[in-house]
Amino acid sequence: MLEHGHNHYLVIASLAVALMSAFTGLSLTKGASRMPVARRKVIVSMSAFALGGGIWSMHFVAMLGMTLPVSFHYDALVTLLSALVAILLTGLALLFVHFGERTPWRISLAGLCAGVGILAMHYIGMSGIQDVEPVYATLGLAQAIVAALVLCVVSFWICYSKRGSRNIVIGTIVFGGTVFAVHFIAMAGTHFIEIEGAASSGLWLSNEMLAFGVTFSAFVISGAFLLVGVTFAGDVEAPAKPADAPAPVSTERPPVAPEPDAPALVRLPYEKNGQTHFVSHEEVAAVRAEGRYTFLYHPTGRLFCPWSITLVEERLAQVNFLRCHRSYLVNVDHVASFERRKDNGVCFFDGSAHLDKAPVSRSYLKQVRARFGI
Missing domain, CATH: 2.40.50.1020 (LytTr DNA-binding domain)
Structure with a gap:
């Protein structure tokens, strides 16, 4: 068995990526159910890329911080597949809550789909490691499955039982924390064995090449987070005047307020x-x-x-x-x-x-x- 550890700075960075992507994906769909179907499809697709891409980015930011006493790299195809699976399953989760009547059963099913997406992405991504073989403890695997499914259902219930700003923020913390927690719960129950004389086939990614891709992904997520955050916060109100400030004196006749318009005939x-x-x-x-x-x-x-x-x-x-x-x-x-x-x-x-x-x-x-x- 090979001893493995983690770089604490990259652990913190992985948590930040998980939270930013969760906020971007869950807040981007605010009000989407009232949009025309064509526009709703676009918004849900963008949210799926934010959530699924965030799950993938969080995982590999953390993996870049993992230290082993031997060198290792990743299978490019499997690494890409893990990202696609995360995007597809989180997209399916969003379809359940934004198309059709939002019932308790559909909200729970959406949470389960997102939880399966986190698990599938993690273990598919882990299977892409070359030169070493991950070995999973039964207890660690069971804990990761329970944490992913239960916490994702909770986060979707918080976000979609009522689509208020407070619910979205709390749901973001729970969902982002779920992605982060599931990864490290699973890693705590994972050990590595060196494969002697392993020959890699197909395309492969070194840690340096993976770092470039993950950095680009994190950059996009950060930009989307800032853009969504500006509109989520709303317009900044003008500063209030001091209570003791004298009112301006005007000699002009105040305008007569117009009567409110009647609703237009449709x-x-x-x-x-x-x-x-x-x-x-x-x-x-x-x-x-x-x-x-x-x-x-x-x-x-x-x-x-x-x-x-x-x-x-x-x-x-x-x-x-x-x-x-x-x-x-x-x-x-x-x-x-x-x-x-x-x-x-x-x-x-x-x-x-x-x-x-x-x-x-x-x-x-x-x-x-x-x-x-x-």
Whole structure:
């Protein structure tokens, strides 16, 4: 067995990389579920690269700090594969929470996928070491698996039970700490054996070449962290005036404050007999998505709308429409009553638009009740 240790400065650097990549990936998707599908796909892909690339970078920053009494290098193909696996599995985790209804089951499944991604990346990356062979203790392997799966589920629950800034920051600390902890828990249960006369095949990376790639990756993650951090913090407020500062004297007549503008009228399109017609949003009681199609409930009947429900929600954001289900938008002015049913509910309409009721799912129940003041 070969004794191995770690450079403490690179251990600290690996923790910093894990935290920066976790913050970048988890905060970049804030509000993504309300974006159009095409833009959401781009944001989720970028977040997957940030999280998966951060897991990979953290691992190899720490590995660059690992010291062994013999020289060793890495298989280039296996090293690249470990990065791709991390990106794919964290991307799959983000798909679960940003596409479809965000249920407790989907949040937990997303956390499990991310945990498997951390584990797969670590052990695939370790298998790429040449000239020495890693040997894993059963206890260390079990501890790494439990830590990765449990802590990742916890971090996703913190981040996605409520998408507030505080949740994202706490979830970042838990997820970044998970990546860091799993690596060193696994390394504590790992020993190395020198392989005498081993002949390397294919492309291989020395520590120097790997350091160049990891440095570039860490540089990109740091830049993304700074860019995301600026927008996450929001605009800096102007400094407040001292309490004892005299108010400026003005001889000009103060302007009359304009009355607030009324909500703009939104004209919703519908297709009939090969023509596109328009109706006012005020006449529409509800909007429903059925598969790839969208329908408007209007006094004249159920009308086929060429817009997606996501686009309709964007256009109606400033008027009295409320999302109550992943497939329903309701016009608050047409809702006659509301009924609470355990962890969901139902909105009942006034009967003016060929629709009796619309379901309220658990994920939207709180905001529906708040809008109705109940």
